[in-house]
Amino acid sequence: MGLLDVFQRVSQAPTNPHPAAATRTFDVADLYQGPVADRSEVPADGGLPLDEKLRQAYFWIVNTAIISPHYDIEYNEGAPQQFVLGDSKCRLTLPSAQSYSSFVLLPLLTFATRRKCLFVGGPGRGKTASAILMGILAGYPVREVRRAMQHGHPQMTIADLLGNPLPADLVQAQSMDDIRIAWRKWLGMRVKIVDEYNRIPTRTQSALLTVMGDNYAELLNHIYECPESAWFLTANDDQGGGTYQVIEALRDRIDVIVQALPFNTRFLADLLTRLEENVRPEEMVPRQIIFTEAEVDRLQEEIRAVALPVELRRRLEFFTSQFEFCEAAGEQFEYRTKDTARLAGVEWHTLTAQDTGRDRLKDLGCQTRNGLSVRMLMTLLTYAKAVAYFRGNRVVELEDLRQSLPFVLHDKLVPDPDAPFFDAPGNAALRTDRISWLRKLFDAACAEFDRLNLDREDPVGTLMQEFGRGLDGVTEGEARSRLVKVERAIAELAKGRKLYGHLYDDLLQLKYLHQRYTNYLRWLKTQ
Numbered sequence: 001m002g003l004l005d006v007f008q009r010v011s012q013a014p015t016n017p018h019p020a021a022a023t024r025t026f027d028v029a030d031l032y033q034g035p036v037a038d039r040s041e042v043p044a045d046g047g048l049p050l051d052e053k054l055r056q057a058y059f060w061i062v063n064t065a066i067i068s069p070h071y072d073i074e075y076n077e078g079a080p081q082q083f084v085l086g087d088s089k090c091r092l093t094l095p096s097a098q099s100y101s102s103f104v105l106l107p108l109l110t111f112a113t114r115r116k117c118l119f120v121g122g123p124g125r126g127k128t129a130s131a132i133l134m135g136i137l138a139g140y141p142v143r144e145v146r147r148a149m150q151h152g153h154p155q156m157t158i159a160d161l162l163g164n165p166l167p168a169d170l171v172q173a174q175s176m177d178d179i180r181i182a183w184r185k186w187l188g189m190r191v192k193i194v195d196e197y198n199r200i201p202t203r204t205q206s207a208l209l210t211v212m213g214d215n216y217a218e219l220l221n222h223i224y225e226c227p228e229s230a231w232f233l234t235a236n237d238d239q240g241g242g243t244y245q246v247i248e249a250l251r252d253r254i255d256v257i258v259q260a261l262p263f264n265t266r267f268l269a270d271l272l273t274r275l276e277e278n279v280r281p282e283e284m285v286p287r288q289i290i291f292t293e294a295e296v297d298r299l300q301e302e303i304r305a306v307a308l309p310v311e312l313r314r315r316l317e318f319f320t321s322q323f324e325f326c327e328a329a330g331e332q333f334e335y336r337t338k339d340t341a342r343l344a345g346v347e348w349h350t351l352t353a354q355d356t357g358r359d360r361l362k363d364l365g366c367q368t369r370n371g372l373s374v375r376m377l378m379t380l381l382t383y384a385k386a387v388a389y390f391r392g393n394r395v396v397e398l399e400d401l402r403q404s405l406p407f408v409l410h411d412k413l414v415p416d417p418d419a420p421f422f423d424a425p426g427n428a429a430l431r432t433d434r435i436s437w438l439r440k441l442f443d444a445a446c447a448e449f450d451r452l453n454l455d456r457e458d459p460v461g462t463l464m465q466e467f468g469r470g471l472d473g474v475t476e477g478e479a480r481s482r483l484v485k486v487e488r489a490i491a492e493l494a495k496g497r498k499l500y501g502h503l504y505d506d507l508l509q510l511k512y513l514h515q516r517y518t519n520y521l522r523w524l525k526t527q
Contacts, residue, residue: 010289051389055390056288057108057137058105062104067263070264071095071100072261072435073101073403074099075098075399080095081096103126103258107134110230110231110232111230112300113382113386114230115382115383116253116255117230117231118197118411119258120236120257120260122236122262123236125262127260128234131149134191135191137285138230138296145191148186148193152243154199154244161204162211163181163182176221179222181220190229193232194231194232198237198245201244202245205250208250212250252373252412255379256379256383257410258407303382303385315445315446316401318448321501321505322501323338324339324372328351328354329344333508338371339371361420361421364444368413368415369415369416370414376408376412380404384400384401387400387404402439402442409438464509476521479517479524489510490507490511490514
């Protein structure tokens with residue numbers, strides 16, 4: 001087998017030989033099918049199911065194109081083997097189930113869901129090469145991907161980024177509408193790459209933000225509507241440093257951050273082969289793993305259709321409720337949040353000095369300086385579904401959420417390095433290892449959820465379910481009875497001496513229910 005064949009070989013064996021339940025949609029033809037009719041997930045054109053094609057792309061990249069022997073997204077089907085090494089007693093874990101490299105998997109899922117991924121790491125670690133591969137998977141020629149890539153530099157103008165007005169029109173035009181714009185070709189591509197985005201001047205960053213956030217470009221009152229795209233950006237660090245500080249709104253638009261880990265010198269022979277044979281993996285991507293525009297559209301639909309169980313959603317609710325509450329930030333109950341303090345410009349140490357005596361090791365919210373936005377939660381749900389889909393499942397599992405969460409929240413949930421948690425024995429390294437810290441944070445929230453037995457005893461959830469059935473036909477007596485139950489639930493929660501984030505969210509939810517029933521009773525009196 002020649003070297004070219006080795007680089008273009010795609011395994012014909014199933015990449016994840018494990019039966020998955022097919023997602024069924026109603027079809028009139030189903031009424032005429034017999035009870036033994038078999039309907040598979042094979043597409044109408046007879047090709048591979050898209051989740052299998054996505055896995056084939058992953059394994060080709062990780063085994064052939066990108067040298068990334070770092071399987072840091074670990075799954076287990078039993079107790080994994082662990083080895084304790086060194087004076088620091090660090091653990092090397094051998095996963096017992098198919099595990100993955102985040103440096104390849106997360107960008108690939110970004111491609112599939114058309115989200116925004118930031119590669120961070122030192123120069124020469126494969127960030128740009130990985131981004132180029134994503135453009136080739138979308139069907140663009142290598143040369144076109146390279147030419148369309150935007151290279152951040154200190155002199156980059158809005159015209160460099162978006163396009164230029166035609167010179168003849170500038171002279172002859174009687175109005176702005178008469179000026180035609182020569183838009184940059186990259187704006188119309190479905191994979192967009194911005195290299196070293198933190199070297200772009202602040203004014204140009206604002207133009208980039210409009211394209212990233214709203215899918216359109218504006219120049220001289222002319223609008224260019226961009227297609228929905230997957231974005232890949234690179235930077236040498238994830239703190240927004242560079243020639244220019246990255247504006248907060250632009251950083252917030254990034255959905256997931258992936259770190260390029262160091263090269264393992266045991267793979268130097270592979271580099272030598274590529275050098276001697278003048279092989280560039282991006283020029284040898286097999287046709288079998290290139291996706292059409294229609295296939296990516298279908299990928300998005302199938303990923304959105306992956307189910308998230310109620311039990312898992314409750315754990316996520318409990319986890320995310322830990323971080324926004326800040327008792328010292330306001331007087332009115334609704335404004336006792338970290339965001340209120342941020343908007344007021346209060347120094348963080350001033351707030352922590354007003355601590356009410358809560359157990360700062362037990363309170364997970366004490367480990368962070370902020371809470372989670374709606375955009376973050378939507379992104380987290382998307383990637384949890386995408387990981388489950390990639391693994392061949394149609395229902396999200398707890399481990400899918402646990403493994404995707406650190407990469408989504410990597411730059412979004414800001415740790416407080418002065419929190420007592422980081423001074424506890426064995427936790428000092430978590431000040432710098434964001435991925436491990438976020439996993440431990442989620443594990444701690446799940447442990448507390450189990451301790452409180454919230455999957456079986458959730459009075460607030462019961463009241464919400466009752467309200468969720470609607471108010472049609474509810475009598476005045478029934479509404480008043482429900483009001484009493486809400487007030488009793490608040491009184492029960494008020495018995496605790498300390499307030500924590502999850503209790504704060506529950507109390508606000510109960511106040512919401514109380515107001516809805518109060519308004520309903522007032523309406524009934526007018527009938």
